[in-house]
Amino acid sequence: MTIHEKRLQSRDIQPTAMRMRILLFMAETKSVISLSDLEEKFTHADRTTLYRTLKTFLEHGLVHQINDASGITKYALCSENCTCSYPDDVHVHFYCFSCEQTFCFPHLGIPNYDLPENFTPSNGNFVITGSCPSCSS
Amino acid sequence: MTIHEKRLQSRDIQPTAMRMRILLFMAETKSVISLSDLEEKFTHADRTTLYRTLKTFLEHGLVHQINDASGITKYALCSENCTCSYPDDVHVHFYCFSCEQTFCFPHLGIPNYDLPENFTPSNGNFVITGSCPSCSS
DNA sequence: CTGATCTTTGCAATTGAGTTGCATTACAAA
DNA sequence: TTTGTAATGCAACTCAATTGCAAAGATCAG
Ligand SMILES: [Mn+2]
Ligand SMILES: [Mn+2]
Ligand SMILES: [Zn+2]
Ligand SMILES: [Zn+2]
Numbered sequence: 001m002t003i004h005e006k007r008l009q010s011r012d013i014q015p016t017a018m019r020m021r022i023l024l025f026m027a028e029t030k031s032v033i034s035l036s037d038l039e040e041k042f043t044h045a046d047r048t049t050l051y052r053t054l055k056t057f058l059e060h061g062l063v064h065q066i067n068d069a070s071g072i073t074k075y076a077l078c079s080e081n082c083t084c085s086y087p088d089d090v091h092v093h094f095y096c097f098s099c100e101q102t103f104c105f106p107h108l109g110i111p112n113y114d115l116p117e118n119f120t121p122s123n124g125n126f127v128i129t130g131s132c133p134s135c136s137s
Numbered sequence: 138m139t140i141h142e143k144r145l146q147s148r149d150i151q152p153t154a155m156r157m158r159i160l161l162f163m164a165e166t167k168s169v170i171s172l173s174d175l176e177e178k179f180t181h182a183d184r185t186t187l188y189r190t191l192k193t194f195l196e197h198g199l200v201h202q203i204n205d206a207s208g209i210t211k212y213a214l215c216s217e218n219c220t221c222s223y224p225d226d227v228h229v230h231f232y233c234f235s236c237e238q239t240f241c242f243p244h245l246g247i248p249n250y251d252l253p254e255n256f257t258p259s260n261g262n263f264v265i266t267g268s269c270p271s272c273s274s
Numbered sequence: 275c276t277g278a279t280c281t282t283t284g285c286a287a288t289t290g291a292g293t294t295g296c297a298t299t300a301c302a303a304a
Numbered sequence: 305t306t307t308g309t310a311a312t313g314c315a316a317c318t319c320a321a322t323t324g325c326a327a328a329g330a331t332c333a334g
Contacts, residue, residue: 016282016330035320046284049320068205070264071292072320086265092255105253110263113245116272120230125206126247127262128223133255153300153311172291183313188292190311208321209291 007080011060018045022053023077027111032066032093032102067093068095068127074102087112090124096132102135103132144217148197159190160199160214168229169203169213169239178248203239205232206265211239224249226263236271239264 004023008015013107025041038050054075057063061084066074068131082089092108095101140161145152162178163170175187191212194200198221203211229245232238245247247263 014281014330018283048285048322049283052283065206067206067208067264069202069204069209069260071204071210073208074178086267090251094252094258097259103256108250109251111248113229114266115231115245115265115272116242118273119240119265119267120273121231121265121267122234123202123206123266125262125264125266127204127258128250128252128258129260129262130223130256130258133253136255136257151301151310155312185293185314186312 007062011062013056013060015064019053019056022050022056022061022100026063026075026077030077032074032104034072034074036072064089065125066093066127068093068102069097069129070095070100076104079106086121086123087126090126093127094132095127095129096116096135097129098131098135101132102127145199148199150197150199152191156190156193159187160194163214163245169211169241173209174256182194182228196198199241199242200264201226203230203264204262205230205239206234206266207232208239210214210273213241216243221260223258223260227263230264232264232266233269233272234266235268236268238271 002020004027005015007018008023015031015103021042022038025038027089035047035051035054038054039047054063058075059063061082062078063075064078064082064084066076068074078084078089087110090110092105092110094105095105096103110124113121115121139157141157141164142152145156145160150156153220158179159175162175172188172191175182175191176184179187193199195212196200198215198219199213200212201219201221203213205211215221217225222236224247227247229242229247231242233240247261250258252258
């Protein structure tokens with residue numbers, strides 16, 4: 001059994017061939033991706049399958065979702081020990097308005113905000129927009 | 138000349154009747170709104186006009202834009218002295234997954250993050266998702 | 275192995291937010 | 305008033321996201 005197969009099973013996701021390939025792709029690119037990115041990579045697979053795979057991964061806490069200024073939903077693999085809990089597992093992301101890439105900054109956590117009375121947090125989305133190294137020169 | 142008329146002119150926005158009405162609505166509701174919210178309020182006006190009004194307001198720094206987990210673009214009036222600069226004028230927002238309302242927390246600023254080399258920030262979008270007071274009971 | 279059952283995948287169609295082109299109207303300067 | 309510019313309205317379009325249903329594949333009891 002491969003490391004990726006174990007990873008899926010540890011999150012109670014049936015390790016189908018399709019899911020294995022998508023997980024492998026996300027693991028080796030190490031970047032934040034969108035559904036369209038998967039479509040470009042897996043031209044043989046159907047858009048719906050890719051969509052539902054991401055949805056399954058999300059629901060089982062294998063990936064986290066990022067809403068950046070592009071309006072397109074992005075996804076990134078969670079770290080091995082991530083439980084997607086707030087605020088500990090929530091971190092900063094960066095969206096480059098020039099190349100439209102999004103980056104994970106897992107080392108940049110978020111403050112434990114003191115919210116107004118009776119606001120109960122469960123998750124967070126923190127995105128800084130600007131210019132990435134490739135586009136800043 | 139009304140206070141709202143002055144406010145538009147101070148941001149170099151021609152104070153048309155439509156814009157005045159929209160600004161007034163946003164000021165008195167004091168909440169974060171979407172294009173659809175404007176459509177519901179101003180049933181006589183055209184969707185495009187409302188859309189372009191928000192766009193104009195945004196471009197002239199009268200409102201700021203919020204990307205929450207709903208995937209729908211939200212807008213909120215800037216404070217009087219806001220220049221929409223990062224990180225000083227960027228603050229936390231709260232999205233209630235239950236009633237799908239979004240709230241401004243202007244008193245909750247964001248840290249001045251130390252980004253990786255050559256990442257140049259220009260703006261930020263910080264949204265905490267959870268349950269609001271009305272939906273927490 | 276066989277048939278029943280559940281899950282996954284593929285295909286087609288739909289929704290809805292966002293956006294654009296162009297004609298018309300309102301406004302403001304000359 | 306005339307003329308130019310800006311704002312508005314109407315219609316159409318783009319595209320990400322989503323859903324229903326059928327086909328294919330996996331799982332399990334007998
Ligand atoms: Mn991340
Ligand atoms: Mn705000
Ligand atoms: Zn870039
Ligand atoms: Zn609520």
